Amino acid sequence: MSNVAQYDVESIRNDFPILATEVHGKPLVYLDNAASSQHPVQVIHAIKDLYESGYSNIHRGVHQLSQDATKAYENSRAAIRGFINADCIHEIIFTSGTTESINLVAQSYARPLLKKGDEILITHMEHHSNIVPWQMICEQTGAELKVVPISDQGELEMDRFAELLSEKTKIVSVVHVSNALGTVNPIKEIIDAAHAKGIAVLVDGAQAVSHIPVDVQALGCDFYAFSGHKLYGSTGIGALYGKEKLLNKMPPYKGGGDMILSVSFEKTEYNTLPYKFEAGTPNIAGAIGLGTAIEYVQSIGLGAIAAHEHGLLEYATSKLKEIDGLRIIGQAEQKAGLISFVLDQVHPHDIGTLLDMEGVAIRTGHHCAQPVMERYKIPATARASFAMYNTFAEIDVLNEAIKKTIGMFS
C-alpha cells in the first residue's frame, strides 16, 4: 500500500487538461480508458511544438527541420524499445495501431507459411481485430482457425489450450489483457508451451501496455502488438515488436516509398529493418507524441500505476458487488483495471445514456468482442475502465450513478 499512499493522483490529473471539463453540467468522470485514454499536456505540447516549430517530412531530407523531425521520430522508436525491453531498436515497427500490427503478422508471417490443414490458434476472448485477420488468412490459405474456450469466470481453459496446441498449429495469437473481461492471461505459460512445439506466438497487448510492465525478452514472445491511443498517445500510431530473425525472413507487408533500397522497373531491393515494413509517409506527429507518452508513463512508473489501478479495481468491484441486480462479467483471478457489468432491469445502452447525464463516460455494447457476448448469453455490457488518473471519489460517482439508473427503471 505504500506505493498507493505516495501516488499523487491530483498532480497527475493536473497534467490532463480534459479532466477539468464538465459534461452535462457535471464534472467529467472518464471511465472509458479501454477504448481510448486521454492525453497529458506533455504529449499535447510535443505535438503542438512539432507543428509550430519542428515539423517536416522525415528521412532523406537534407535540411535542418527534416533532420530534427527524423531524430525525434527515431527517438520515439528508441523509447518504445526501452519501454517493452526489446533487444534492438530495429525490432520496433511503427504501425497505425494494434489492428495493423496484427494484420502485418498475419499477412507477412503467417500467410506464406500456412497451407491447407494447418491451424491458427486464438482464444474466445479476442477482440475482433485478433479474429478477422486470421479468418482472412484461413480463406486465403485453407488453414483452420481453432479457439481456446473460456470459463464462466472469464479465464482461458488452459487444459483445452494444451490439447488444441498440436502439430498442425503454426501460430498462436492471444490477447494479453481482455478488453471485454479485464482478464490478464498467463502469457508466459502460453508462450513457453507454444515454443516447446516450435510455434510462434503473437501477443495482442493493446489493453496491457498502459497497465502492466511488459518485457518482451522475458516473455519470449515472437511478436507483440499495441496502440498509442490506449497509452496516453494519439490514434493512428502503434507498434509491432518482432524478433529480428523472424522479421528479416518476412516479406514486406505494403509496398511504397521508404521501404526500398533501390527501385527499377526490373527489380526492387527492399530496405532493411524496420523500414522494410514502413511504406509511405508515417504518422510522424503521432509517433513523436507516443514517445513522449511513454516517457510520461515511465516518469510515474508502471509499477505505481498498476498498484493504483488495482486499488481502484478492488474498490469498484466491492462497491458494485453490493448493488442488487448487478452482475460483473469477467471475474478472473488476474484482472486489469476494467469492470464489465450488466443490470437485470436496464439494458447497457440505457445505462450508458443515464451515466452520461451524470458526467460519467463509460462504454456500452459488445466491445468488438461479439464471441465473448455470445459466450455469456448477453447482448452487450456496460464497461468502466480505469487509468492512472482515476480516483476513488470517481468510483463513488459511478456507484451512485448506477444506483440512480436502477431507481429510474424500477
Next chain:
Amino acid sequence: MDNLRELYQEVILDHNKNKRNYRKIENPDGFAHGVNPLCGDQIDVYLDLKDGVVEDISFDGQGCAICTSSASMMTVALKGKTEAEAQALFKSFHHALTDEKQHPEDVPLGKLKVLTGVKEFPVRVKCATLAWHTFDAAFKKLKDEITTE
C-alpha cells in the same frame, strides 16, 4: 436531467417493462429480422395483413429501453391501420426523429410523440427506429412476394 426525463418518459418505461404484442406469430404473412450492428440490438417483426389492413403485428428480440418500447408502441399503433396509413406513419415518425423541417405530408403521431425526445440524443435515434425499419422490411418483402407471384 430535463432531456433525460423527456427521453425516458413514463410511457416509454412502461412499454419497456410491459411489452405489448411481444410474441411470435406462427406462419406470419410478413417477417423481418432487424439488427443494429453498432450495438447488437435485435428485433424480429411479424406481420399479418388482411384486405390491405394490418390484422396482427408482433415483435420479439432484445434491445435497450428505447428500442424495446419503440417496438412495443409501434405494434399498438399499427394494428388496424391500412397499408397506406402504416407507411405514412412510418415516414412521419422517421421525419420527426431525423429531420429538422416539417414535411407537409406528415400525419399526427399520436402516442408515438413521446419518442421524439430521442432527437436530443442523436446516437440513440437508431434505437428508436430499428423496429420501424424492420417492419418496413417485412412489409416490403411481403409486397415483393405478392407482386412476383
